[in-house]
């Protein structure tokens with residue numbers, strides 16, 4: 001692995017979903033990747049809008065960037081992806097981890113999706129497997145499979161920057177939940193150790209921040225800082241201790257507000273379900289099934 005390059009990383013925090021969208025690039029006028037973009041979705045009205053995604057577009061234009069990739073770390077449960085909107089406006093190829101197929105299969109069952117819904121990941125332009133390499137202009141990237149939160153989570157390593165998705169959060173927040181379908185705390189612990197084995201100075205970029213009272217939003221850390229201070233997985237925490245903590249804590253957490261709409265859209269790479277004969281697309285709510 002090379003940490004030789006130090007890409008520029010611009011994080012846009014979305015207040016409604018506590019999500020950070022990143023634009024990573026080699027400087028103005030170069031190629032870029034957009035990571036985990038947000039499409040605004042109002043669950044009360046069922047309407048989408050593009051204020052968050054338009055901020056990404058503004059940044060891309062202001063820096064004269066060429067979008068090569070629109071990358072997802074996983075099928076998010078807390079926001080709808082804006083990947084199709086950004087692809088239409090800016091170009092680029094969409095990608096996610098290959099184990100999205102497992103996630104598609106699980107949720108096709110839960111939502112009883114139409115027979116034509118494919119579970120082969122073909123809705124995305126590229127499916128990455130562990131160790132796959134890719135380029136963003138002159139920047140070199142590779143993929144680490146980091147399951148546990150979901151079976152499909154991947155982290156993107158781009159130069160000295162790692163986009164960790166929903167594995168760990170800032171040191172005072174800890175780690176991601178493991179109680180969604182296919183989640184596993186043992187697996188997340190192993191993924192975490194893998195990430196924290198990277199060089200100490202590696203920059204780590206979180207997918208979310210849920211700051212404790214009194215702390216400003218923050219989403220950048222390092223391997224050294226996480227190993228020293230992460231409240232759930234600092235050095236010395238054993239797998240057994242982690243799993244016990246995570247399992248107890250997950251039992252107290254409510255489902256994310258947007259899990260039902262978000263998952264249905266995100267497993268389709270951000271496309272809405274097929275329109276019904278009246279020209280309207282519908283999202284389903286499974287009753288007493290999740």
Ligand SMILES: [Fe+2]
Nearest residue numbers: 075076077166
């Ligand atoms: Fe997530």
